[in-house]
Amino acid sequence: MMSEIVIHTENLTRRFGDFVAVKNISFDVKAGEIFGFLGANGAGKTTAMKILCGLLSPTSGVASVAGFDVYKENEQIKENIGYMSQKFSLYENLTVRENITFFGGIYGIDRKSLKIKSEELIQRLSLGSEADKLVGSLPLGWKQKISFSVAILHNPKVVFLDEPTGGVDPITRRQFWDMIYEASAKGITVFVTTHYMDEAEYCDRVSIMVDGAIAAMGKPSELKKQFEVDNMDGVFLQLARGAKRSE
């Protein structure tokens, strides 16, 4: 099961007029893998991720997510992925429970199992009475944990995380990564886009995009060895120095 390929791209390219946002990128991500998709602002991360989420069509190349083609089967892709971003995740003026019900409903979970799932989730996160508080009143770390749980509530094949753990304290951040590991152990593929290199260290494998192309790919330990540095920041600095374009 671990060898099943969930995200597949081959020479994927996206142009906006004369501008090539994504240039011939090719990679495979396996089921249950935590894949870090790194790059500076404007390197093409967001465009590539939009293509994989079925929100944008590529100009040329091949790409499939959860076995569905990004050109033709966008709707099926959307049903089989989860998405969480630090910028938008939950409605601040709804309670935790209402948020879970709402997002579960969007992903077509029927009411009966949604109720069970939502109680399970509230228990697992040991939210207790906080479950009926407005999300806006909760600390950032909790919001992140809840929104991740909501993103995988419908058991997607892939979950996309956009800079998920910026700004939280080291313990909360690790609790968050514990949840990601757990999801990955269950077979959910985790696709993390970020430019925080310390988040990259937690991934099974990372790719680093520079000027729309993938400049390096591999396990964090391998990359650090290859570039003779002791952290991912060092790897990134060496690769990004040669970058020509900034936003």
Add this chain to the structure above:
Amino acid sequence: MKVFFAFVKKEFWHVIRDKRSLIILIGLPIVMMLLFGFALTSEVKNSNIAILDFSKDAATKTLVDRIDQSQYFTVNKYLHSENEIEGVFRKGEVRLVLIFPQNFENDLSKDKKKQVRLVADASDPNTANITINYASAIIRDYQNEVNENKKLPYAIEMETRMLYNPQLKSSYNFVPGVMTLIMMLLGAMMTSVSIVKEKEMGTMEILLVSPMKPIMVLISKAVPYMVLCFLDIILILLMAVYILDMPIQGSLVLLLAESLLFIITTLSLGLLISVNVNSQQVAMFISLVALLMPSLIFSGFMFPIENMPLPLQVMSNLIPTKWYYSIVKAIMVKGLAFEYVVKQTLILVAMTVFFLTVAIKKFKINLEV
């Protein structure tokens, strides 16, 4: 002073670079003037009229011709029996039916009383009233001509004069109204939104942590909008005079001076809003709902205040637009001098002082809530 000019310059950049605010500033007055002037006019022009003529003589023919030639009516149907009247109204083909009795000319020349009947579609009462008035006026004129050489023994002559606006032009009503509304909208809304925008964008935070006095920030934000509002007043007046043929009867200088006062009133209202709210949306909402709506209702421009229940009449006194509207009408339409608008002017001054004082008192020199 240098700081002030830098601020004014910056403010103009904001306005010029934001297409939406440019459209509101220049487009809105033009569109409103044209809309009220040509599309939403309450004047009646070329109303369809049907004739039911039981006489068919020279007198009725002359009268029908006159009615048809007037700019107010177009005769588009001749009826043959009273049964048809309801049908044409139902179909909405005409607004008015004019019915001549038998032997009209004959009886008229013999000094016999003769009734001409006018039937109007009063589903729109205003228009019905106006069309009836126009038609009666034409008939009365004709009657006067015919009777010129004779003195009727029992004739009661009735004469109505429309003072200040003999042609019943609606521009006399709406130009002051549009001026009032535009000033309220631009003065209060644009100013409050532009100040709140600084709060929302976080630039207010930097301005506060500068040696610039907060009150200077407020004044520098308000002045560019004062200039823009004043330009709008001039634009509206130019359109009124040259496009809508509406003369300014009284003193232009006085009118402009009063307008400037009202601009300051609306700006101080804008400042008052901006010191109390923290988001552009709320500022916009308050300006539209709490200012524009009452202005529209209570200025006297759309609905006559005398017809309102007493509590609402009392309330209307609190709305600055009511006073400015009455000033503009007095100067522009009636050609009255300053002594006739002293009361309104003083009320506006008092309101402005009040708004400004509260705004300045409530203005915070830091981010405390």
Add this chain to the structure above:
Amino acid sequence: MSSISINNITKTYEKGKVLALDNISLEVKSGELFGLIGPDGAGKTTLFRILTTLLVADKGQATVAGLDVVKNLWDIRKIVGYMPGKFSLYQDLSIEENLNFFATVFNTTVEENFHLIEDIYVQIEPFKKRLAGKLSGGMKQKLALCCALIHQPKVLFLDEPTTGVDPVSRKEFWDMLDRLKERGITILVSTPYMDEASRCDRIALIQKGKILDIDTLENIISKNTQLLLAVKGEERFRLLNDIRAYEDTLTCFAFGEENHVVLKSGTEKVDFLSKYLADKKHKGVEIKPIEPNIEDTFIKLMLESENAQ
């Protein structure tokens, strides 16, 4: 001589319901590059706003360059430079226009203090006609720094200047701060990134409105005498859970590919741990003692502070 002095500052929001700063005291020396390090919601921005006269503390006093933040409000506003956490320049004005405007607001001109911003400004000068809203994160940051510096402030307050910026721009930014420090400007900078602590002269670790420790990075870490083990294995998640379930484990947190483990018994019983993991059929297990880093130390101080409550 201290440039910033904070004595027992307490600040609450919503009529005392939310405690943002809890009896904080702190001294920043003149010419120092001082880092305030802690996660979002720790109270960093509140402290900055109190020091820049934007908020008034409930209790306690603070002075900046010897001036009281409440009584000498207007004098302070003349001598501090402030870069708020959110990008706070006019998005619809160009680089040049923003800079000129802020220079005028602070009663100066760009020419007068150009020497201060020159080496930062030359990096964004090629785009000086571009609107600020269209700049990349790194360039926005440089422009904001120029604007905060234009009136030659004595003390510079930078609230999370490197948040949301890529590593290259972050490194460049810290290099710029080093050069400003050489000019004698006192700099108080906040950041949620622990790794940036190494760029500061001294740091304060802050969490939930409380200061966990104030010292140089080296001293803070050297005070952490916990014996730390790095444990690596093939099945990362199972390994993490198994170590946590182990009776001798005090704490175990993931650190990238490794797990950082503190045993109740110190390092004496490492062999027992490796046997335990072997029994659980873990493959490729490597255990080695390591020196704690700033994040390990922050976690330790956080836990201690929570236990103390």
